[in-house]
Amino acid sequence: MPVGTRTLDIVDAVQGAVIPTRLLYPTLAASGVEAFGPYALDVAVGAPLEGADHPVVVISHGTGGSPWLYRDLAHHLALSGFVVAMPEHPGNNRNDNHLAGTPALLAHRPRHLRLVLDALDADNAASAPPRAAVIGHSLGGYTALAVAGGQPSALPNETPDGRAHPVAVIKDPRVRALVLLAPATPWYMATGALAGVDVPVLMYSGERDALAPPMFTDIVRRDVRELDHRVVPNAGHFSFASPFPPAMTSPSFPPSQDPPGFDRAAYQPLLHAEITAFLRRVLAA
Numbered sequence: 001m002p003v004g005t006r007t008l009d010i011v012d013a014v015q016g017a018v019i020p021t022r023l024l025y026p027t028l029a030a031s032g033v034e035a036f037g038p039y040a041l042d043v044a045v046g047a048p049l050e051g052a053d054h055p056v057v058v059i060s061h062g063t064g065g066s067p068w069l070y071r072d073l074a075h076h077l078a079l080s081g082f083v084v085a086m087p088e089h090p091g092n093n094r095n096d097n098h099l100a101g102t103p104a105l106l107a108h109r110p111r112h113l114r115l116v117l118d119a120l121d122a123d124n125a126a127s128a129p130p131r132a133a134v135i136g137h138s139l140g141g142y143t144a145l146a147v148a149g150g151q152p153s154a155l156p157n158e159t160p161d162g163r164a165h166p167v168a169v170i171k172d173p174r175v176r177a178l179v180l181l182a183p184a185t186p187w188y189m190a191t192g193a194l195a196g197v198d199v200p201v202l203m204y205s206g207e208r209d210a211l212a213p214p215m216f217t218d219i220v221r222r223d224v225r226e227l228d229h230r231v232v233p234n235a236g237h238f239s240f241a242s243p244f245p246p247a248m249t250s251p252s253f254p255p256s257q258d259p260p261g262f263d264r265a266a267y268q269p270l271l272h273a274e275i276t277a278f279l280r281r282v283l284a285a
Helices: 067-079 103-122 139-147 214-223 264-283
Strands: 003-012 017-026 032-036 039-045 056-060 083-087 132-137 175-181 201-206 227-232
Touching: 003 067, 003 103, 017 067, 017 103, 039 067, 056 067, 056 103, 056 139, 067 083, 067 132, 067 264, 083 103, 103 139, 132 139, 132 264, 139 175, 175 264, 201 214, 201 264, 214 227, 227 264
Parallel strands: 003 039, 056 083, 056 132, 132 175, 175 201, 201 227
Antiparallel strands: 003 017, 017 083, 032 039
């Protein structure tokens, strides 16, 4: 079945910003290779959604990143029958990163995901049933945990008085599962901060990840009860993202790089298959 695509511009009235969100979904319309900046996908632009009651997946990108880093995973999930939403977090993306390292960002990001689910719920062409999953990479992992019941605290170096302060976030009961890719989690160091995450979690970490140390996954392992943790041999922090086009692949651009000997392109199909199998199992209940 081909993959359709269109965009939603979702207004976050609290932040005073628009959340640009790319949707990928099953369709019967003819598709072709389309360019989205430097990236290419085989999609049918503006095509109607085929069928109804598709499980929903929202992908949260890392700090200063882009949802397009997960385009191949999103495309695979859409081919497999999911409606996939890829929001770009305002103030914390490749083009505008002025909120990085602020307590405000820690509160904004989980709300962005709830607003995306609200928009899908209200959208006639992409109705969101109450069975959604969130996939989060790096700071997207923080975001996924927050929207699923985590209780974060801003770190002392992020606050004016140099003390840790709780961040107000709201658990969304529509989120039934999480996939964490090299998650950033130091905001959950307090004992029990993740005790409220009571959904199935599939977590990946890279054996040679220099940006997300084992302590980050230990925090998740401490509190989350239904957890499948997989350590990928020789993988780095960005090994879970789609491979970059040759023109963007350079040692000067860390997201395009992997530890020596790791074949990101060869690993991606395995990653996609495992995530799809997990989501099918846990969202079918």
